[in-house]
Amino acid sequence: xxxxxxxxxxxxxxxxxxxxxxxxxxxxxxxxxxxxxxxxxxxxxxxxxxxxxxxxxxxxxxxxxxxxxxxxxxxxxxxxxxxxxxxxxxxxxxxxxxxxxxxxxxxxxxxxxxxxxxxxxxxxxxxxxxxxxxxxxxxxxxxxxxxxxxxxxxxxxxxxxxxxxxxxxxxxxxxxxxxxxxxxxxxxxxxxxxxxxxxxxxxxxxxxxxxxxxxxxxxxxxxxxxxxxxxxxxxxxxxxxxxxxxxxxxxxxxxxxxxxxxxxxxxxxxxxxxxxxxxxxxxxxxxxxxxxxxxxxxxxxxxxxxxxxxxxxxxxxxxxxxx
Amino acid sequence: xxxxxxxxxxxxxxxxxxxxxxxxxxxxxxxxxxxxxxxxxxxxxxxxxxxxxxxxxxxxxxxxxxxxxxxxxxxxxxxxxxxxxxxxxxxxxxxxxxxxxxxxxxxxxxxxxxxxxxxxxxxxxxxxxxxxxxxxxxxxxxxxxxxxxxxxxxxxxxxxxxxxxxxxxxxxxxxxxxxxxxxxxxxxxxxxxxxxxxxxxxxxxxxxxxxxxxxxxxxxxxxxxxxxxxxxxxxxxxxxxxxxxxxxxxxxxxxxxxxxxxxxxxxxxxxxxxxxxxxxxxxxxxxxxxxxxxxxxxxxxxxxxxxxxxxxxxxxxxxxxxx
Numbered sequence: 001x002x003x004x005x006x007x008x009x010x011x012x013x014x015x016x017x018x019x020x021x022x023x024x025x026x027x028x029x030x031x032x033x034x035x036x037x038x039x040x041x042x043x044x045x046x047x048x049x050x051x052x053x054x055x056x057x058x059x060x061x062x063x064x065x066x067x068x069x070x071x072x073x074x075x076x077x078x079x080x081x082x083x084x085x086x087x088x089x090x091x092x093x094x095x096x097x098x099x100x101x102x103x104x105x106x107x108x109x110x111x112x113x114x115x116x117x118x119x120x121x122x123x124x125x126x127x128x129x130x131x132x133x134x135x136x137x138x139x140x141x142x143x144x145x146x147x148x149x150x151x152x153x154x155x156x157x158x159x160x161x162x163x164x165x166x167x168x169x170x171x172x173x174x175x176x177x178x179x180x181x182x183x184x185x186x187x188x189x190x191x192x193x194x195x196x197x198x199x200x201x202x203x204x205x206x207x208x209x210x211x212x213x214x215x216x217x218x219x220x221x222x223x224x225x226x227x228x229x230x231x232x233x234x235x236x237x238x239x240x241x242x243x244x245x246x247x248x249x250x251x252x253x254x255x256x257x258x259x260x261x262x263x264x265x266x267x268x269x270x271x272x273x274x275x276x277x278x279x280x281x282x283x284x285x286x287x288x289x290x291x292x293x294x295x296x297x298x299x300x301x302x303x304x305x306x307x308x309x310x311x312x313x314x315x316x317x318x319x320x321x322x323x
Numbered sequence: 324x325x326x327x328x329x330x331x332x333x334x335x336x337x338x339x340x341x342x343x344x345x346x347x348x349x350x351x352x353x354x355x356x357x358x359x360x361x362x363x364x365x366x367x368x369x370x371x372x373x374x375x376x377x378x379x380x381x382x383x384x385x386x387x388x389x390x391x392x393x394x395x396x397x398x399x400x401x402x403x404x405x406x407x408x409x410x411x412x413x414x415x416x417x418x419x420x421x422x423x424x425x426x427x428x429x430x431x432x433x434x435x436x437x438x439x440x441x442x443x444x445x446x447x448x449x450x451x452x453x454x455x456x457x458x459x460x461x462x463x464x465x466x467x468x469x470x471x472x473x474x475x476x477x478x479x480x481x482x483x484x485x486x487x488x489x490x491x492x493x494x495x496x497x498x499x500x501x502x503x504x505x506x507x508x509x510x511x512x513x514x515x516x517x518x519x520x521x522x523x524x525x526x527x528x529x530x531x532x533x534x535x536x537x538x539x540x541x542x543x544x545x546x547x548x549x550x551x552x553x554x555x556x557x558x559x560x561x562x563x564x565x566x567x568x569x570x571x572x573x574x575x576x577x578x579x580x581x582x583x584x585x586x587x588x589x590x591x592x593x594x595x596x597x598x599x600x601x602x603x604x605x606x607x608x609x610x611x612x613x614x615x616x617x618x619x620x621x622x623x624x625x626x627x628x629x630x631x632x633x634x635x636x637x638x639x640x641x642x643x644x645x646x
Contacts (some may be wrong), residue, residue, distance in 0.1 A: 020371075027551025041373065042383050048343075048371045050364065053547040056518060059571040062364050064371070082547070188511050189540045195379060207544075212552035217512045219542050221530075224376040224405070228350025229535035231640055248382040259646045317554055323582045 002119060002129040003137070003156060009098055009115045010141035010152075016096065017146050019068040021049040021139070024057045024086050028208045029074040029131070034200035035290050036135040042248075043151065044143045054082035058089050067094035072138060074099070074131060078106020087111035100134050122298075127166060127291050128159035136287060158284040165275050165288075166295050173270070173296050174303075180268045181304030184239045190216060191234070192241040193256045195223040196249025197290040201297050205241065209301035213312045216304075223256040224249070231259060238264040241300075243293045246273040247286025270296050325442060325452040326460070326479060332421055332438045333464035333475070339419065340469050342391040344372040344462070347380045347409050351531045352397040352454070357523035358613050359458040365571075366474065367466045377405035381412050390417035395461060397422070397454060401429020410434035423457055445621075450489060450614050451482035459610060481607040488598050488611075489618050496593070496619050497626075503591045504627030507562045513539060514557070515564040516579045518546040519572025520613040524620050528564065532624035536635045539627075546579040547572070554582060561587040564623075566616045569596040570609025593619050 021040055023033040030053055040049035047070075050062070054073070065071070071090040075083040078101030088111045090097050099112030100119055109116045117138070120129035127133050136159065140151035184190060190210055192202035199222050206218035221230045223242075234240065240260050244253040250273070260267045272289035280288055305312045317323060344363055346356040353376055363372035370393075373385070377396070388394070394413040398406040401424030411434045413420050422435030423442055432439045440461070443452035450456050459482065463474035507513060513533055515525035522545050529541035544553045546565075557563065563583050567576040573596070583590045595612035603611055628635045640646060 027548060030548065030551070038383065041385050043386055045386055048387070053545060055547045055575050056545075056572055059519065059575065060361065060365050061571070063366055063368055080551075196382065207548065207552040212555045215556050217540065217542065217556060219540065222376060222379075224378045225350060225353065225530065227641075227646055228353070228403075229530040231646070232535045232638060233538055233540060234640075248384070249379055252378050252382065255646070259640075263640070315555060317557075317582075317586070318550075323550055323554070323578070 002117065002134060005117050006134060006137045006141065009117055010138070010145060012115060013070065013096060013142065014145050018047060018070045018096070018142070020064050021047040021142065022057065022065065022069055022071040022090070022095070023049065023051045024054050024071060024083065024090070025074040026054050026080050026082055028204055029076060029080070029083070031200045031203045032131050033072070033074065033135055034203070035132070035197035035287055036139040038197050039136065039287060040139050040143065044147065046146055047143060054080065054086040057086050065090065065093045065095055069093070069095040070098065070142060071095045072098045072100065072135070073108065073112060074101065074135070075106070075108050076102050076131070078103050078108035080108070084108050084111045098138060100131060127163045128156060132291055132294065133159045154281055154284050155287070158280050158288050161280050162288040162291060165277065166292055169272070169275050169292050170295055170299055173299065177296065177300040178303040181300060181307050184266070185304060185307045187216060187239045190218045190239045190241060191221060192218065192243065193221050193223045193226055193253070194243035195252035196247040197287055198243045198245045198247070198253070198293055201243050201290060201293040204294070205297040205301070209297060212318070213301060214305060214308065214310055223252040226256055234260065234263050236264060237266050239266045240264055241268045241270065243297070244269060244271040244273060245286055245289030245293060246277070247289070272296070325440065325457060328440050329457060329460045329464065332440055333461070333468060335438060336393065336419060336465065337468050341370060341393045341419070341465070343387050343393070344370040344465065345380065345388065345392055345394040345413070346372065346374045347377050347394060347406065348397040349377050349403050349405055351527055352399060352403070352406070354523045354526045355454050356395070356397065356458055357526070358455070358520035358610055359462040361520050362459065362610060363462050363466065367470065369469055370466060377403070377409040380409050388413065388416045388418055392416070392418040393421065393465060394418045395421045395423065395458070396431065396435060397424065397458070398429070398431045399425050401426050401431035403431070407431050407434045421461060423454060450486045451479060455614055455617065456482045477604055477607050478610070481603050481611050484603050485611040485614060488600065489615055492595070492598050492615050493618055493622055496622065500619065500623040501626040504623060504630050507589070508627060508630045510539060510562045513541045513562045513564060514544055515541065515566065516544050516546045516549055516576070516583070517566035518575035519568070519570040520610055521566045521568045521570070521576070521616055524566050524613060524616040527617070528620040528624070532620060535641070536624060537628060537631065537633055546575040549579055557583065557586050559587060560589050562589045563587055564591045564593065566620070567592060567594040567596060568609055568612030568616060569600070570612070595619070
């Protein structure tokens with residue numbers, strides 16, 4: 001049903017040729033667009049993707065935002081004020097606007113107009129129906145629309161195939177993730193490394209799961225940038241969560257692995273490429289390992305929350321005080 | 324002289340029309356390209372800028388990297404292996420390649436070819452001759468070349484005018500920065516917030532100055548993203564260095580200021596817009612405040628290094644062990 005919804009939105013845009021693709025959101029929704037941005041960067045000859053925090057998008061007011069642009073905006077509950085404002089801003093500029101949210105009739109949908117996709121709740125729906133799945137499909141379809149490629153077909157096939165792999169990975173990893181959380185429940189700071197599409201998951205893990213939901217200091221570090229500064233902080237005992245997948249940036253994660261193995265004895269390596277990915281086309285498998293990592297990072301956070309007796313729902317500021 | 328060198332490089336490219344601008348480097352050199360990337364994003368109708376870590380650039384191998392691209396690469400000593408490799412990679416793809424470094428006859432210059440600019444040492448030269456100055460001028464000139472604008476003239480004028488402002492700011496801020504370093508010399512973690520072009524300085528402050536050179540945990544947080552997760556970690560006593568300038572994203576920094584004033588009593592606000600910017604065109608002043616912040620962050624690091632008796636030159640891994 002989500003797939004039909006995506007197809008319908010793409011159908012309405014067929015025939016238009018866009019020069020720019022803007023991906024716009026805040027926080028976790030912003031991070032979930034990173035892999036799709038990288039995908040477009042890698043394969044699209046015409047779409048020239050750009051990726052912004054919603055407020056920054058409005059403030060920068062890029063000169064190329066006009067009727068030749070397509071803008072995708074995401075907010076889980078469809079009410080993030082900055083993103084709602086950014087949708088209205090993009091429409092004023094004449095851009096084609098697609099909004100995605102987990103609920104119908106949201107402020108975001110209203111601000112964006114008719115091109116809306118409702119995605120499913122990540123805990124209960126299949127990968128293809130999640131926000132990540134929808135983003136991959138939308139971007140793939142937009143590229144296909146104007147470049148005559150078949151990314152949409154390959155992406156949807158891959159998303160269907162990765163679903164049981166995710167379910168299995170969650171079972172297989174439960175014990176290890178629980179143990180690592182127990183070991184590091186009092187950590188002063190946790191580092192997370194990854195590259196390429198997986199960097200999005202270090203970002204989500206640190207900013208949303210650990211800092212927001214657990215009040216644990218956490219630093220997301222791009223595995224390629226790690227060696228140009230941040231690695232100097234690593235020493236025996238440093239808690240490092242290294243995320244690995246199989247996109248074209250894997251060698252950066254492997255380089256970080258080799259270093260971390262030598263210099264800390266408190267390393268957790270989550271290597272999604274070890275899952276059984278058979279049947280998934282190798283050109284799309286990297287995007288799928290990011291989804292596996294997303295699920296495993298969330299599982300880690302759930303486990304450490306239980307160990308620390310700090311519910312994932314506790315907030316001291318968000319939606320509580322004015323800001 | 325640096326200005327003449329930049330003009331000469333731009334002159335050699337005059338008449339070519341590029342569809343993409345790639346900015347490629349690692350670590351501090353990568354960060355110093357962020358403001359120029361934002362500048363191009365904001366004003367260029369044709370250049371479609373993109374910004375990558377050097378290894379990621381090679382790994383992603385964007386399909387639009389070809390003879391219609393111009394690639395600027397930076398490495399201070401001109402020997403960062405990933406960046407040297409990226410320069411050769413870009414040339415193989417047929418792109419026009421500009422390299423910048425602080426030394427002549429480097430590996431980077433050799434890999435990049437004839438379009439080379441040697442910039443000056445940030446401690447001793449004027450703003451216009453630094454890597455930041457050169458990046459602004461190159462990007463401004465590339466836009467002018469194909470869009471008939473006059474950004475180069477305005478940018479060079481602004482860079483000349485900001486120079487005495489930087490020198491004065493360093494004197495004015497010495498005491499405050501020293502005191503904040505003394506107060507936080509044993510901090511377990513320091514947060515730095517900024518938005519727009521200034522985010523680059525939170526990145527440099529945390530990754531290069533604090534983590535690399537002082538082995539202090541430090542988290543760069545985009546001021547717009549702050550409210551979508553990370554702000555939950557802030558409490559009384561949290562050391563926050565908020566960087567503020569006067570680009571179009573200033574309101575994001577102001578929002579962070581209001582929040583931080585309420586919830587931590589250990590806030591350092593470095594507001595470069597309070598400097599005397601009279602005479603600098605308001606469309607370029609924001610890019611200049613980023614340079615003031617760059618100097619003040621470096622000064623802070625020098626001061627905290629003395630207080631902590633931890634020289635800025637100590638490394639345990641960089642250029643010492645294999646990695």
